[in-house]
Amino acid sequence: MVEQQADVTDLLLHHVYAPLVEDQHVRGVLPAPPATDAVRVVLGDKGEFAPDRLTAYEIPLRAGDEPRTPHDVAALLRAVHTGTHIYPRDKVGTVMGMTLFTVDPATVTPAPFTDDDWAFTLLRCLASPSTEEYPPARLCGFLFLAPDRLRLYFGAEPDLPGTTAADVRPGGALTALLAALPSLLDEQRLTKTDTDDPHCSRVVDLTGW
Known part of the structure; x- marks a missing residue:
């Protein structure tokens, strides 16, 4: 799991400077708390630091028994940050002052690899x-x-x-x-x-x- 999170971090470093989707840049990549097989990615405007202007997405790093690749994570992030997505109440929270959405990949069609x-x-x-x-x-x-x-x-x-x-x-x-x-x-x-x-x-x- 640590290796997967490191691979995701490595891929998303590029998007600190280049937007991941529209005008949104990666402002953080966080290892999810222990016992959570997931990674949390923080998106916001370039150069943004204020927690209330940042959004965190928690994405599982496993698809059944298979690991989810860094490109899978990027594709899901692009999909959930485009258009309107309805999250159940138990999938919305806060962490470190940021809104946190827990993504269910089964309800999301990943954006295509460009x-x-x-x-x-x-x-x-x-x-x-x-x-x-x-x-x-x-x-x-x-x-x-x-x-x-x-x-x-x-x-x-x-x-x-x-x-x-x-x-x-x-x-x-x-x-x-x-x-x-x-x-x-x-x-x-x-x-x-x-x-x-x-x-x-x-x-x-x-x-x-």
């Missing part, structure tokens, strides 16, 4: 790789080219001098792409060396991968 979510997750995994899980590929830059295209720049490797760019499509098979990416950077049939991008020596098109 292309920006996908891109952010990919960039974080590449910028801080787990070498035990994926072979390292040194990310040294990126550029959003279109809603459905993200260009990744990788530093020189012994077999690939100069910078290699790889175009990927947000919304793809993230885990599979991360695992295969280092070996795909020298895929000749997908490589274009005559490129108008002055920041790289070649571009590998992985949008159809």
Whole structure:
């Protein structure tokens, strides 16, 4: 449970600066009290500190016997903070001066995973790789080219001098792409060396991968 809460905290750190939904930023991530398999996330305006202007949501970290992922938590938060939601009396309380809503995921349709979510997750995994899980590929830059295209720049490797760019499509098979990416950077049939991008020596098109 502590590991799950830490993973949620790690993902939501980004939303201290970037809004999670509309104009709402993450103002806190709290481990729920002992014996509660949940996490509490505090939302409010950017830079807000006043408890009466913040809202806390308690979200269970288990879906039956399965753990709920950090992205599941973010999707539920976006859903409950959009539109009108009626909470039973016993699901509304206060904590540290903030209104606290206890979310029942069975009554909520999670918000969909967005292309920006996908891109952010990919960039974080590449910028801080787990070498035990994926072979390292040194990310040294990126550029959003279109809603459905993200260009990744990788530093020189012994077999690939100069910078290699790889175009990927947000919304793809993230885990599979991360695992295969280092070996795909020298895929000749997908490589274009005559490129108008002055920041790289070649571009590998992985949008159809």
